Amino acid sequence: MGCVKVEDGSALSRGDCRAKGGAPGFKVAIVGAAGGIGQPLAMLMKMNPLVSVLHLYDVVNAPGVTADISHMDTGAVVRGFLGQPQLESALTGIDLVIIPAGVPRKPGMTRDDLFKINAGIAIVNLISNPVNSTVPIAAEVFKKAGTYDPKRLLGVTTLDVVRANTFVVSTSQTSLEVDVPVVGGHAGVTILPLLSQVKPPCSFTKEETEYLTNRIQNGGTEVVEAKAGAGSATLSMAYAAVKFADACLRGLRGDAGVIECAFVASEVLCSSLIGVNVVLKPSSELLVRLGRGGAEEIYQLGPLNEYERVGLEKAKMELAASIQKGVSFIKK
Ligand SMILES: NC(=O)C1=CN([C@@H]2O[C@H](COP(=O)(O)OP(=O)(O)OC[C@H]3O[C@@H](n4cnc5c(N)ncnc54)[C@H](O)[C@@H]3O)[C@@H](O)[C@H]2O)C=CC1
Numbered sequence: 632m633g634c635v636k637v638e639d640g641s642a643l644s645r646g647d648c649r650a651k652g653g654a655p656g657f658k659v660a661i662v663g664a665a666g667g668i669g670q671p672l673a674m675l676m677k678m679n680p681l682v683s684v685l686h687l688y689d690v691v692n693a694p695g696v697t698a699d700i701s702h703m704d705t706g707a708v709v710r711g712f713l714g715q716p717q718l719e720s721a722l723t724g725i726d727l728v729i730i731p732a733g734v735p736r737k738p739g740m741t742r743d744d745l746f747k748i749n750a751g752i753a754i755v756n757l758i759s760n761p762v763n764s765t766v767p768i769a770a771e772v773f774k775k776a777g778t779y780d781p782k783r784l785l786g787v788t789t790l791d792v793v794r795a796n797t798f799v800v801s802t803s804q805t806s807l808e809v810d811v812p813v814v815g816g817h818a819g820v821t822i823l824p825l826l827s828q829v830k831p832p833c834s835f836t837k838e839e840t841e842y843l844t845n846r847i848q849n850g851g852t853e854v855v856e857a858k859a860g861a862g863s864a865t866l867s868m869a870y871a872a873v874k875f876a877d878a879c880l881r882g883l884r885g886d887a888g889v890i891e892c893a894f895v896a897s898e899v900l901c902s903s904l905i906g907v908n909v910v911l912k913p914s915s916e917l918l919v920r921l922g923r924g925g926a927e928e929i930y931q932l933g934p935l936n937e938y939e940r941v942g943l944e945k946a947k948m949e950l951a952a953s954i955q956k957g958v959s960f961i962k963k
């Protein structure tokens with residue numbers, strides 16, 4: 632057995648290795664693959680049986696990460712791409728692009744402080760913060776290029792759901808797995824957990840509801856402070872990103888009823904971008920345009936209690952400002 636070397640002209644083709652003979656699957660690119668999120672994300676995607684080709688792009692250290700990941704004896708072919716001249720090759724023919732590129736927070740910063748630094752690099756489906764503004768920026772970039780399809784541009788908010796599930800289980804002291812819908816955006820009060828809609832149903836006291844909502848909204852800051860200057864969430868984020876990417880790939884594959892929360896364009900609440908639950912379903916149209924997964928159907932929010940209705944109004948106000956900030960940045 633040897634590895635199959637792919638002569639694609641990539642500067643990093645030594646990293647090309649299909650360890651198990653190459654099962655069919657999807658082509659995934661990670662932009663920012665050498666970073667704190669990017670590296671564990673690359674490792675976990677290399678372990679995903681739905682992935683046949685994994686492109687790892689970064690402006691630094693892509694060769695090392697590629698060589699390292701490519702030694703894993705799982706099916707996906709790994710290719711590395713370094714620097715802007717190789718970006719186009721990294722993205723050509725790809726089904727799903729995951730972007731954890733950018734600078735993480737330090738203690739005392741808000742996600743919005745990252746705006747000036749990261750806004751210039753946001754392009755596709757996004758983890759890069761501030762998600763509430765980078766997704767609208769990406770939307771405007773696509774509009775300018777005449778390629779905008781709101782179904783294909785998804786801000787990744789899965790970490791809020793992952794945290795909500797974890798905190799609810801520990802608060803209600805249940806060993807059951809729970810599913811907590813979290814809507815809105817991905818910063819502070821824009822993160823709105825719908826604790827009245829947890830599945831299986833859980834009931835919380837007023838104090839528990841306030842504690843949980845607060846902790847979920849400030850989960851990112853909890854990690855930033857604990858890391859004390861060494862960055863923000865990377866491992867739990869990589870886990871969350873893989874959960875979401877896997878859902879997109881299952882949607883692309885044709886699985887029915889794949890439901891996730893994401894930050895997408897929607898008119899459920901207002902005629903702008905707001906995070907909602909989306910159903911990821913297959914669609915030939917989506918497969919045709921670079922084959923990326925998309926949000927086929929957007930759910931209504933369902934019945935909210937008074938606490939959630941108040942939270943939603945706060946979320947909408949802040950979201951509208953963050954969305955506008957992104958749009959103005961790119962239109963300058
Ligand atoms: N959506 C979410 O729930 C979360 C989002 N984040 C955000 O994810 C982003 C990345 O965080 P970390 O991985 O911790 O940062 P990091 O600094 O460890 O890694 C970022 C990587 O992006 C690369 N990069 C920078 N500019 C690039 C460009 N133009 N093209 C390609 N790659 C580029 C860097 O070289 C670096 O390898 C931050 O903006 C952070 O705030 C972090 C946690 C959760």
Ligand SMILES: O=C([O-])CC(=O)C(=O)O
Pocket residue numbers: 735736742760790850851852854855863864
């Ligand atoms: O808080 C941050 O800066 C990183 C992030 O988005 C999160 O952990 O939710």
